[in-house]
Amino acid sequence: MTSTPVRTRFAPSPTGSLHIGGARTAFLCKLFAKKHGGDFILRIEDTDQARNSAESLIGILDDLKWLGLDFAEGPDIEAVRRGELKDIGPHGPYFQSQRLDIYNSYLQKLLDMGRAYFAWETPEELAAQRNNAQPDEAYGHVRPKVLVTDENEAKRLAGGKPIMVRFVVPNVTVHVDDLVMGPTDFPPEHLNDFVIRKSDGMPTYHFAVVVDDALMQISHVIRAQEHFSNTPKHVALQQAFGLPTPAYAHLPLVFNSQGKKMSKREKDKVVKRFAKKWLGEKAGGNSLAVLAEQVQSALKDGPASEALTRQLDAWLKDPDLVIPQGAVREAIADVVGVPIAERPEIDVSDFKKAGFYSEAILNYIALLGWSPGTGEEIFTPEELVEAFNLEQVSKTNARFDRKKLVSFNLTHCNDDMSGDVVLKDKQLVAFKQYLESVGNARLLGIGDVKLRLLLEAKKGWRLYSDVEKVADPLFLPLSELRYDPVSVAKEGLNPGEPGRELLKGVTEVLKNQSEWGEAGLEAAVLGWCGERGLELKDIAPKIRVALTGTTVSPALWPSLVLVGREGVMERLEGFLRGV
RNA sequence: GUCCCCAUCGUCUAGCGGUUAGGACACCAGCUUUUCAAGCUGACGGCCGGGGUUCGAUUCCCCGUGGGGAUGCCA
Numbered sequence: 029m030t031s032t033p034v035r036t037r038f039a040p041s042p043t044g045s046l047h048i049g050g051a052r053t054a055f056l057c058k059l060f061a062k063k064h065g066g067d068f069i070l071r072i073e074d075t076d077q078a079r080n081s082a083e084s085l086i087g088i089l090d091d092l093k094w095l096g097l098d099f100a101e102g103p104d105i106e107a108v109r110r111g112e113l114k115d116i117g118p119h120g121p122y123f124q125s126q127r128l129d130i131y132n133s134y135l136q137k138l139l140d141m142g143r144a145y146f147a148w149e150t151p152e153e154l155a156a157q158r159n160n161a162q163p164d165e166a167y168g169h170v171r172p173k174v175l176v177t178d179e180n181e182a183k184r185l186a187g188g189k190p191i192m193v194r195f196v197v198p199n200v201t202v203h204v205d206d207l208v209m210g211p212t213d214f215p216p217e218h219l220n221d222f223v224i225r226k227s228d229g230m231p232t233y234h235f236a237v238v239v240d241d242a243l244m245q246i247s248h249v250i251r252a253q254e255h256f257s258n259t260p261k262h263v264a265l266q267q268a269f270g271l272p273t274p275a276y277a278h279l280p281l282v283f284n285s286q287g288k289k290m291s292k293r294e295k296d297k298v299v300k301r302f303a304k305k306w307l308g309e310k311a312g313g314n315s316l317a318v319l320a321e322q323v324q325s326a327l328k329d330g331p332a333s334e335a336l337t338r339q340l341d342a343w344l345k346d347p348d349l350v351i352p353q354g355a356v357r358e359a360i361a362d363v364v365g366v367p368i369a370e371r372p373e374i375d376v377s378d379f380k381k382a383g384f385y386s387e388a389i390l391n392y393i394a395l396l397g398w399s400p401g402t403g404e405e406i407f408t409p410e411e412l413v414e415a416f417n418l419e420q421v422s423k424t425n426a427r428f429d430r431k432k433l434v435s436f437n438l439t440h441c442n443d444d445m446s447g448d449v450v451l452k453d454k455q456l457v458a459f460k461q462y463l464e465s466v467g468n469a470r471l472l473g474i475g476d477v478k479l480r481l482l483l484e485a486k487k488g489w490r491l492y493s494d495v496e497k498v499a500d501p502l503f504l505p506l507s508e509l510r511y512d513p514v515s516v517a518k519e520g521l522n523p524g525e526p527g528r529e530l531l532k533g534v535t536e537v538l539k540n541q542s543e544w545g546e547a548g549l550e551a552a553v554l555g556w557c558g559e560r561g562l563e564l565k566d567i568a569p570k571i572r573v574a575l576t577g578t579t580v581s582p583a584l585w586p587s588l589v590l591v592g593r594e595g596v597m598e599r600l601e602g603f604l605r606g607v
Numbered sequence: 608g609u610c611c612c613c614a615u616c617g618u619c620u621a622g623c624g625g626u627u628a629g630g631a632c633a634c635c636a637g638c639u640u641u642u643c644a645a646g647c648u649g650a651c652g653g654c655c656g657g658g659g660u661u662c663g664a665u666u667c668c669c670c671g672u673g674g675g676g677a678u679g680c681c682a
Binding site (some may be wrong): 038040041043073075076078079135136147149150151154155158168190192211212214215218220222224225227229230233234236237242247252253255256257258278280281283285287289328379393395396399401402403404405406410422423426427428429431432433434435436438442472487488489490494497499529563564565566567568569571572578579580581582583584 | 608609611612613614617618619620621622623630631632633640641642643645646673674675676677678679680681682
């Protein structure tokens with residue numbers, strides 16, 4: 029046994045939002061580290077200059093934080109919010125874009141050893157090579173006869189073409205002992221001399237990941253299975269440098285319910301469909317400009333209107349084109365009115381806005397590809413630390429099942445609400461976070477005491493959005509309250525109908541109620557029912573309709589308490605006067 | 608094209624040569640209920656196909672089929 033401390037890392041690139049598969053990888057890395065008393069590190073792989081965005085970076089950090097996936101070393105979130113790429117920890121920088129000197133010094137070692145060389149094929153030339161390859165022939169880059177290791181000479185020979193650096197892949201079989209995939213031999217003939225420094229001077233993923241994992245003393249590389257076939261590249265690089273090879277564990281992939289890859293393209297397609305529909309409905313010339321205008325005003329600082337119009341035009345015409353900026357896509361979705369239910373949930377933020385509880389999500393995603401083997405399924409994050417192990421990780425790709433997630437959500441929330449004060453407080457905090465994420469200032473404004481009562485009153489909710497939906501009418505100003513005609517008719521509450529008389533009667537009882545508490549209200553109403561030979565179900569839905577406009581509300585007594593004596597009387601008497 | 612990985616109810620999975628193939632979610636039925644939910648009870652439902660190996664294969668091997676990944680100046 030070695031005494032090397034366990035150190036795992038999650039290394040997202042800020043080119044998009046944190047999706048649920050990435051969240052799972054991050055979580056399992058964290059679980060493994062914690063289980064072994066080690067550290068979980070966050071590194072930002074921002075080497076793709078064309079696709080990086082500050083919006084993505086902040087989004088990813090926010091989502092990790094919301095999930096409770098904090099890290100021992102990595103970006104300084106507060107600084108990043110201010111627009112600085114600052115980080116915390118002894119093995120930094122943790123932004124690859126700030127490690128160029130390090131990469132270059134390692135690169136020079138390779139060049140000096142003759143294990144790397146300059147190359148200057150254009151992307152078109154490489155594509156042609158691949159396309160022209162004969163069947164049975166390994167296609168792709170072929171190592172030149174003479175390797176150029178001097179940069180100046182390379183520049184001269186390239187004649188103005190951009191130069192990059194390739195690694196001389198050794199002609200030996202690479203053996204990888206993967207903790208999930210098992211021992212595997214990778215013969216050299218399937219590997220060609222891959223690029224390690226791009227022509228813009230940035231290292232490629234394969235190069236940076238090797239240098240960084242070694243320097244950051246990562247003991248276990250836990251990542252998605254899509255990287256498995258590339259692992260021999262990394263091991264070959266480690267061997268060239270004489271660096272240690274970390275333990276590898278490649279996780280099975282997570283797909284959507286159709287068994288397809290989760291991608292922002294999926295979201296994009298839906299938005300595009302609705303955008304086209306929206307434009308089609310607006311007869312008359314320049315509705316594209318109108319769309320751009322509205323999208324822009326929905327955005328705090330989006331692109332200029334004309335630029336946006338051009339972008340939208342190109343986007344609508346090309347079925348394969350995707351809006352790269354998540355915020356812009358969301359804004360379009362809002363403007364053209366894509367229903368919430370139609371928006372594919374892929375990113376962590378989608379689930380947050382849909383009203384899921386972070387711990388339920390963690391529980392569910394941990395079980396995608398891993399199983400404790402005991403049949404147990406419901407775990408808190410702390411329990412997961414105890415239970416988790418790499419041995420029980422399967423090699424089989426999994427599909428994401430939203431309904432099961434919903435069920436987990438219900439269970440976690442219910443468990444908390446039937447637990448102690450600490451647990452109930454967690455729900456309160458999480459519910460408030462949800463309300464903030466969807467911008468429901470009205471409910472946020474009722475205060476913690478009422479919010480807590482509300483959570484208690486709406487028993488058995490599945491999502492926070494369920495609580496919100498059912499509670500919202502309770503706190504609407506009376507002038508904005510709409511009565512559902514079907515409910516009104518069903519309860520016989522239209523003028524002249526018998527239900528109205530009953531409601532009048534019970535309104536009197538409530539008016540004379542001295543103590544406005546759940547128990548007192550219940551006793552009073554039940555007493556009134558008893559005198560008349562009525563049951564609660566004869567009157568409760570009528571009160572609900574007058575109170576909320578529909579027959580659906582949280583439990584009746586707490587609802588009355590939440591609305592308060594004045595509010596209730598205003599609503600009941602208002603209903604009896606009007607409608 | 609080439610290489611690699613995978614294959615148990617609709618979905619996530621347990622199983623690691625002998626099991627009435629277990630659980631969870633979904634679905635369906637019933638019960639319960641002041642609404643929506645929730646809860647309770649029950650039912651339905653599976654070893655991809657073909658060859659081997661073996662006294663015996665869901666389990667081990669081979670082939671096929673299907674799915675996925677890699678083969679990028681993306682990560």
